[in-house]
Amino acid sequence: MVSYRYKAMEPGKSPIDITIEADSEADSLSRLRSRGLIPIKAYGEAGAEKHSFRLKRKDLDACEFSDRLMPLLDANIPLEKCLAIIEQSVPEGSSRDVVRSMRRGLHEGKKFSELVRSQPQRFPAIYASLVETGEETGCLPETIRELRRFLNESRSLKEFIVTSSIYPVIVLGVTFIVVIMLFTVFIPRFARIFHDMGRELPAMTLVMLKAGEVFKTCWWVWPLLVAGIIIFARKLRQGGKLKNKWDKFILKIPLVGKLITAVQISRFVRTMAIMLKNHVHLLPAVKIGIRVIENRAIAGTFSKVTDELRGGSKLSAALNKSPYMPPGSIPMIRIAEESGSVGPMLEQIADEAERKLKVTIKRLLAMMEPVIILILAAIVLMVVISIFLAIMEMNAI
Template sequence: MAFQLKNIEKQKKKNSSFDIDKILKKEIAFGNSFPNKKKEGFYTELYVLLNTGLTLKDALVLIAEEQKKDNDKRLINGIVTDLISGKNLSDAIEKQKEFSTYEYHSLKIGEQTGALQKVAKELGVFYKRKNEQRRIIISALSYPIVVLLTAFLAILFMLQFVVPMFADIFKQNKVELPWITKKIMITSDVFQEYWWMVFPLIISLIVIRKLVNKKQWYQKYTSKFLLKLPLIGEFVRKVKIAQFTQAITLLTGAKVTLLNGIQLTKKMIDFYPLENALEKVEYDILQGKSLHQSMIKYKIFDKKMVSLIKVADETNQNETIFHRLTDQYNEEIEYRSKMISATIEPFIILILGVIVATILIAMYLPMFKLSTVIS
C-alpha cells in the first residue's frame, strides 16, 4: 500500500510537541560520535542479520556486542531497551540525536509497509555512496590544498624574513628602488605589522559562517556562487543531484509514492537551488503535471535526467530509473573529481610560481644597481 507522509506527521504531533518542520530542515548528517561510515556498517549488518532470520532485537544485540567504543554500545543498547519496552525501531531512534529525521521516516515507512529489511539494505547503500562521494571530493582537493598551503607558507616566510633583509641592504646603500620592489616591500611591511590579525580574522569568519549557515539568504547566494565556478560548480551540482536520486531510489523502493518522496527529500537536501526547484516541482505535480514536465523548467536538472524520468513516468519504473540515474551520476562524479584534480594542480602551481617569481625579480632588480654603487 502507498504510505502517506502526512499521516506520520499528524501522529508525531499527537505524541510529541517536537517541531517536525524545524527538524526536517536539518542536513542529512550525524554527530561525530556516530558518523556516516558507522552508519553504513550499522545498516549493512542489520540487513544481513535480518536476512538470516534473526529477530530485530537479536540482530541489534549482536551489532551492539561488535562495537568497539562504549558510546556506540550504549547507543544501540538503548535502542534495544526501547524495543523491549514495546517501541518500534523508528520510534526508538527518533529520540537519539545521532540519527536523522530522514532515517526515522525511512524506517517508519519500512515498518508500515513490511519492507524494513529492504529499507535497512537501501540505507546501507545510501550511506556507502555518501561516503564514496566524500572520499572522492577529499581525494580531488587534498593534494591541491596541500600544495597551496605549502606555497602560501613559503610566500609568508619570504615576506616576513627574506624581503626585510633585502630592504635593509637597499636602505643602507641608498639604492633607488624599482616600482615593483617598492610594492613588494610595502606588502612586507604591512604583513609584519598586522600578521597577528590573521588568526582572529579566520576565527571570526568561522563563527560568522556558523551563525548564518542556516539563513536562507546565505544559502541562496553561496550556492549560486558555487554553481557559477568553473569545474567546481558542475561537480557540486552533480553531487547534490546524486544525493537526490539516491534518496528517491530508497523511498520508491519502500513503496512510497513519488510525491511523498519528493516532499520528504526536498527537506533533507541542504542545497538551496535543488530544494527550491523541488518545492516548485511538488506544486506542479499537485496541479496535475508529470514529474518530467515539471523538472524540465529548472536548470539544475539536466536534459539527460529529464529524458530518463520521462521514460519512468510512461513505464511506471521509477525505482529502476532513479537507481540507474544514481549509478550514472556517481560515475560522472568520480570522473569529474579526477579531472578537477588534474586541472587545479598545474593551475595552482602556475599562479604560485608567478607570485614567487615576482617577489624574486623585485628583490634582484635593485641588486644590479647595488653592484654598480659598490663598484
C-alpha cells in the same frame, strides 16, 4: 571463490575478525552460521578496504549501524537480539546508549521505524521512511540491505572528494607558507641591506619591499581572517537569511556552482530512486528527496513539485520546472513513466550524474595542482628578479 571479512562472535564470547571463502555473500553468511558464529559486522570482500580511504568515526552513524545490522538480520536473528549484539559490540558512550534506548523502545512495543525517527541526528529521513515501509511489507532485511548500499555509496562519494582534495590542499598550504616566509623573512633582510647603502632602487624592487613590510607589520590580519571564517561558518550552520544569501551566491561562482548543483541533484535523484524502488509512494519520496538537498536555492526550485503532483501532474512535468534539473534527464523520466520503471530509471540517472561528477572533480583537482605551482613559481621569480635588478643597479653605479 571470493574472500569475505566479518566481525563475528560465539554466544558468550568476545567478537573476532574472520575471513570466509565463498561463492557469494549469502553463501559466506551460511558458512559463518554453520560454524556457530553470529555475524556482527560485514566488511565486504577482503582486501577492498586496502584500496579505499575511510575516515574514522567516533560515533555509530547510520552507515555503520546498517553494516552491523544487515548480516544479523540475514542470519534470521530477531531484531531485539540484533540490537543486543550491536550494543555489546560498540564501545561505551553515546552510541551504546542510543542502541540501548532502541532496545528498550522495542520492549515497550514501539515500532523500529519510530525509534529510528527519534534519532534524527544519526539517521536521515530516508532511513526511517524505508524502515517503516520494510516493516509494513515484511521485508526489513531487504530494506536494510538497500539502505546500507545507498549510505555506503553516499559515503564513498564524500570520501572520494576528501581524498582527491588532500594533495592540492597540501600544495596550497606549502605555497602559502613559502609566500609568508618570503615576504616576512627573506625580503626584509634585503630591505635593510639596500637601506644602509642609500641607493635608489628600481620600482619593482620597491614594490616587493613594500609588500614585505606590509606582510610583517600587518601579521594580526591573518588571525582575524581565520576567526572571521570560523564565525561565518558557524552562522551558516545556524541557517537564517545569511544561509539563503550564501546558497544563492555560491551557485553563481563559475564551475563551483556547477559542482554543487551536480552533488545536490545527484543526492535528490538517488534518494527518490531508492524510495520508489522500495515501494514508497511518489509524493512522500519526492518530499524526502527535497529534504536531502542542502542548498536552499536549489531546494526552493523544487518546493512546488509536490503541489504539481497533487494537482495531477506527472513527475517529469513537475521536475522540468526547476532550472537545476539536467535537461537530458527529463525525457528519460518521461519514458520511464510510460513503462512504469521510474525508480530504476532515476537510479541510472543518479549513477551517471555521480560518474560525471567524479570525472569533473578529478579534472578540476588535476588542473589545480599545476596552477598552484605556477603561481608559487611566479611569486618566487618576481622576488628574485626584483632583488637581481637592485643588485644590477648598485653595480652600475
